[in-house]
Amino acid sequence: MEKAIEVKSLKKSFRDTEVLKGVDFEVEKGSILALLGSNGAGKTTVVNILSTLLAPDGGSASVCGFDVITQPEKVRENISLTGQFAAVDGILTGRENLIFIAKLRGIKNFAQTAEDMLKRFGLSDAANKRVGNYSGGMVRRLDIAMSLVGSPAVIFLDEPTTGLDPEGRLEVWKTVKDLANSGVTILLTTQYLEEAEQLADRIAILHSGNIIANGTLEELQKLFPPAKVEYIEKQPTLEDIFLSIIGKKEEK
Amino acid sequence: MKNTTGVLFGRLMKHILRSPDTIITVALMPIAMMLMFVYVFGGAVKLSLAGNVNYVNYQLPGILLMAVASGIAYTAMRLFMDSQQGLFARFHSMPIKRSSVLWSHVLTSLISNMLTIVIIFIIALVMGFRSSAGILAWLAVSGILVLFTLALTWVAVIPGITGKTMEGATGFSYPLIFLPFLSSAFVPTETMPKVIRVFAENQPVTSIVDSIRSLLNSEPVGNDIFIALAWCAGIIIIAYIFAMRAYKRRI
Ligand SMILES: Nc1ncnc2c1ncn2[C@@H]1O[C@H](COP(=O)(O)OP(=O)(O)OP(=O)(O)O)[C@@H](O)[C@H]1O
Ligand SMILES: [Mg+2]
Numbered sequence: 001m002e003k004a005i006e007v008k009s010l011k012k013s014f015r016d017t018e019v020l021k022g023v024d025f026e027v028e029k030g031s032i033l034a035l036l037g038s039n040g041a042g043k044t045t046v047v048n049i050l051s052t053l054l055a056p057d058g059g060s061a062s063v064c065g066f067d068v069i070t071q072p073e074k075v076r077e078n079i080s081l082t083g084q085f086a087a088v089d090g091i092l093t094g095r096e097n098l099i100f101i102a103k104l105r106g107i108k109n110f111a112q113t114a115e116d117m118l119k120r121f122g123l124s125d126a127a128n129k130r131v132g133n134y135s136g137g138m139v140r141r142l143d144i145a146m147s148l149v150g151s152p153a154v155i156f157l158d159e160p161t162t163g164l165d166p167e168g169r170l171e172v173w174k175t176v177k178d179l180a181n182s183g184v185t186i187l188l189t190t191q192y193l194e195e196a197e198q199l200a201d202r203i204a205i206l207h208s209g210n211i212i213a214n215g216t217l218e219e220l221q222k223l224f225p226p227a228k229v230e231y232i233e234k235q236p237t238l239e240d241i242f243l244s245i246i247g248k249k250e251e252k
Numbered sequence: 253m254k255n256t257t258g259v260l261f262g263r264l265m266k267h268i269l270r271s272p273d274t275i276i277t278v279a280l281m282p283i284a285m286m287l288m289f290v291y292v293f294g295g296a297v298k299l300s301l302a303g304n305v306n307y308v309n310y311q312l313p314g315i316l317l318m319a320v321a322s323g324i325a326y327t328a329m330r331l332f333m334d335s336q337q338g339l340f341a342r343f344h345s346m347p348i349k350r351s352s353v354l355w356s357h358v359l360t361s362l363i364s365n366m367l368t369i370v371i372i373f374i375i376a377l378v379m380g381f382r383s384s385a386g387i388l389a390w391l392a393v394s395g396i397l398v399l400f401t402l403a404l405t406w407v408a409v410i411p412g413i414t415g416k417t418m419e420g421a422t423g424f425s426y427p428l429i430f431l432p433f434l435s436s437a438f439v440p441t442e443t444m445p446k447v448i449r450v451f452a453e454n455q456p457v458t459s460i461v462d463s464i465r466s467l468l469n470s471e472p473v474g475n476d477i478f479i480a481l482a483w484c485a486g487i488i489i490i491a492y493i494f495a496m497r498a499y500k501r502r503i
Contacts, residue, residue: 051345089337
């Protein structure tokens with residue numbers, strides 16, 4: 001399988017804190033990888049390096065075959081970033097935000113592009129309202145819609161559901177699932193195990209600067225001792241796996 | 253790599269047109285000052301000026317500089333908002349020229365300050381401002397005002413990018429607003445105590461104010477204009493270097 005993202009022994013420190021200690025992972029073209037980690041694990045740092053906002057201290061990273069350090073322009077042509085905090089213009093309307101991004105990307109029929117996105121993300125009714133008045137879920141959907149303008153091959157979603165109420169989270173999940181069917185490659189970061197279970201083809205767990213586990217949900221479940229037979233048989237949830245792996249690491 | 257300054261500029265102009273208060277509020281304070289100087293202090297100040305001086309003309313250049321000094325606080329504010337809202341990150345991960353993000357803010361600052369200046373000129377006209385200047389002198393005045401605005405704009409870019417809070421990003425403009433008071437803008441420097449006078453006569457506002465005043469009154473400008481231009485150019489170059497450095501680090 002062709003790789004859309006390749007990360008090899010990636011290192012990054014901020015002053016004395018070593019945030020990434022040699023991170024390795026790959027994402028197959030057209031698949032979704034969830035990068036799972038708790039607060040401060042370094043998820044945003046990985047995403048920022050891959051989207052050319054931050055230079056790594058060591059190791060290498062490439063997106064669609066282009067090196068993030070030596071060919072950042074090429075990388076930017078192939079990606080889009082939906083950052084941890086929605087990057088929308090609150091003074092413009094939803095439609096204007098989309099038209100603005102379409103123009104920035106040099107899309108000729110920007111009006112039609114914006115219209116299509118509004119429809120696809122269920123924002124047609126609110127299209128002419130200022131984004132400052134949108135709900136959290138609407139802002140996030142617009143934020144993702146803006147990232148999809150220009151049909152990038154690789155999409156980074158940094159904690160797309162953090163701060164959303166359950167309804168907003170479901171909306172975003174649906175959006176991501178629809179995206180997955182359209183053939184784009186997605187790297188998604190999350191603190192929620194359930195989210196990773198729901199959306200991802202593969203899950204990589206980032207902990208203390210390393211990837212401590214990487215596989216499909218089934219593979220990760222195998223890492224865990226076989227299901228205990230009590231009165232009822234209970235499959236281990238991802239949460240159990242996560243806690244067990246971290247527990248083992250910390251014992252060492 | 254596309255140069256997208258135009259598209260980015262269009263977005264910022266929408267901000268200004270949607271909150272015209274940014275232009276009106278900026279114009280209000282200097283206009284209030286102008287009313288105060290002309291109708292309250294003007295009578296007293298005139299006693300220390302030559303008999304035929306039109307005081308509206310006399311104080312107008314200082315008022316214009318004050319307007320620019322308060323206007324650029326909004327430039328810093330817009331930059332701060334963009335970086336806070338994550339828009340910089342979005343732009344910088346897109347295939348567009350990174351410097352065009354900054355230039356669009358600089359251009360917006362220039363246009364909005366020029367609008368404020370036009371408003372103040374109109375009010376001054378109503379209050380009795382008259383100029384005998386020809387087209388060349390007016391062009392020179394516009395040029396100086398553009399350069400001064402650019403200089404303060406690049407100064408404003410620095411806290412706009414590096415500021416951690418809104419107050420931190422915009423607070424720098426307060427001392428700048430008061431600079432015209434310690435200059436030849438409203439009263440002749442001869443009436444000031446020695447220390448203040450030395451400062452007043454050697455700070456940029458005095459040479460800029462004197463040049464604009466002479467140009468508008470069709471009087472010889474002498475060396476003032478060169479000192480004024482040197483100040484503007486110097487500030488632009490130094491602030492630009494530091495702003496670019498801060499911007500690169502921000503990315
Ligand atoms: N610019 C920076 N300067 C200094 N330290 C930083 C910087 N950016 C991140 N860090 C530190 O690096 C660590 C990892 O940060 P990062 O934002 O990548 O984590 P994260 O996994 O995205 O966390 P969260 O879930 O809170 O978003 C944190 O301890 C953070 O304090
Ligand atoms: Mg983060």
